[in-house]
Amino acid sequence: MAATLRVILGVDNSSKLMLPSGIPGSVDILKEEIQRQFGLTEDFRLQYRDVEFDNEYMNLTTTGDIEDKSTIKVIYTNLNSAPSTVPTTAPTAASRETLPQFDAPSFPDTDILSSSDSSASCSSLRLRKWPLNFPIPKFSFDVEFQLHRAQQEYENNGILLDPSPKLKSDILDMLASEIAKYKVYPSSGDIDDVAKALIQKYPFLKETGSVTGCEGWKVSLKYKMANYRTTLRNIGCPEVAINTLQHKREREMSPRRNNVKKPRKAEVNFLPQYPAGETKKSLEEERQALLIEVKKTNNDQIIKTKMDKTFAHRRREVIEEMPFIAEFKSRWPALFKVPEINAEFTRITTVPLLSTFMSSLDQYSDQLMKILRKKGGETARRITAALSAISQSSRIEVKRECILKAVIIYLNENPENLIKEYMAFNVMEAEELKRMDLGVYKGRRSLQMKEHSLMTPLKMLASLSRDAPSCRIFTMWRAGVHFCLG
Incomplete structure (x- = not known):
């Protein structure tokens, strides 16, 4: 509606x-x-x-x-910000008579990731994912002057601008710098977004003879980003320095060698720099102190602060050294706690794991139920039984549980491999749960008969010799573990 x-x-x-x-x-x-x-x-x-x-x-x-x-x-969030939009229409006649007003230069989104308590948190962390509408930045005064004059000519006579090599290079330099605020390895679709946003804001930059009007800009942007990565590599930017010839030779000699290391689609903070004033040695000392803090009770805030501080150190270990999971768990046991899986996922992707998964599940629940009910045969009977509890309760938790079980059945898997229901006082069933690598448990109080569903990892990837449950459903916890462990 x-x-x-x-x-x-x-x-x-x-x-x-x-x-x-x-x-x-x-x-x-x-x-x-x-x-x-x-x-x-x-x-x-x-x-x-x-x-x-x-x-x-x-x-x-x-x-x-x-x-x-x-x-x-x-x-x-930024009190100094004023609402700005990407203009989609031409300027009015009154605006043609005056030069554009130039705002203060914009800076990368490099604020502290978590609370102000974590002053050691890396200042280079990105806090935004790729935008839906790419914001074209403010150019230098001379570039803006030329674009403004070309805008007037376009409005008066409909003449497109053929930019000089110097002007085009200045525009591409600024766009490359803006793209790097989000990612240094943009995909073809990302480049396409930037080129379209450019000619949308400055329609006089459209290219004659091009179907989209920006094919040439897309090609130029790809080459410019390659040159820009070379510049970043020369000044030691970790995201691109890892792909230098020296690192490639080291990986070729390693038994666990790999090709070019790039962020995956959702990864925003792939390989951040160390926090200001920190070194590999100092962060390793923080990691050792973290091992002591993990053993204490009611210590979540201190653990979170130290995990924020050592994020860059941990990412370098995952990306460069590629340790085995058992080894990595012994070095970073706090990462395998439920709150830190959520926090690490947010550090890498800037997206909250739990709320995103639940909201998406709620958003597509009706469509999922339509698909599930089209199944026939014995599978349809099992799906109907799994969904029957929805009509008996209006609680959203019950609906989520039923849909997840039905999806597992739809994929010809056994939901008991992932979801277990047990009485809280049943010791034997509790011991059985401890042997699960990953799962969702549902406790039931026998007196009040109130159900409490909770999604939580039971024992995640403790050994390389044992596989996780065979359920192919993309649960949030498996997604979180996969992202956190690279």
Whole structure:
């Protein structure tokens, strides 16, 4: 069902947000839709009017707090930021008479990853994934002057600009620098996004004889990024320095050699630099101190701070040394705790693992159930039995559990290989759970008969000689472990 929201973007600035598919299942998806429709490029959070507190604005943590015709407010994380958008229309006649106003230069998204307590957290960590609408940066004064003059000529006479080699090189240099804020190895699709955003903002840069108007820009950007990586490699940027000839020769002599090391699609912080003032030796000392802290109880915050601080050291160990899982677990036991799997996944991808998985599962649950019910035969009977509990309870946890079980059955697997249900006081069943490599347990209190479902890894990848359960479903915990271990 379609929905409409009123979005306050700033002082005396509000717009209507159209949602043809209804209100999204998560705040992250809603933010992406706001970014897409309004072209926002800054970091922001959302607030909504809470009727329980006289319609005062409260932080929006779940989309269940808003409904059709609700009002939400955009709060920019950087107080010095002003809402900016990627213009899609030509400037007005009044604007043609004056030179463009030049904003202060934008800086990479290199804020501290977690809390201010973690001052040792690496300042080079990226906090954003690749944007839906790539923000074209502000160019230098002379480049902006030439583009403004070309814009006037295009508006008056419809003449496209044939940029000089110097102007084109300056534009490409700035675009390459902006791309590197997100990734140094952009894919062909990423390059395509940048080229399209460029000619959308500056339509007079379209190329004659090109189907898309930007084929030449795409080719030039690919070569420019290769040259830019050479520059970064020469100054010691870890993400590209790892692929130097020296490192390649070392890997060729190693029994565990590999080809060019690049971030995978979702990896934002692939191989960050060490935090300011830290070295490999100092971070190794932090790791050894972390081994002591793990043995203490009620010590989660200290562990989190030290894990944030040693993130770059840990990533280099994963990428460069490629240790076996058993060896890596003995060196970093804190990483195999549930909170740290979530935290490490967020450090690498900037995406929260648990909420993203759950919101996506909720978003596609109806479509999944339609697909599941099309199955026939004995499988259909088992799926129907797995989904039967949905009609007996309105709790979202029950629905999630049933759908996960049904998907496992749909893939011709046994859900008991992943999900176990047991009585909390049954010692024998508890001992059986300890032998599982990875799973979801569901405890049931016998007196009140209240069910408590909780997804958690039971014993993750403890030995190389034993495989994880055969379920092919892409559960969030396996995704988290795979990303954290490279």
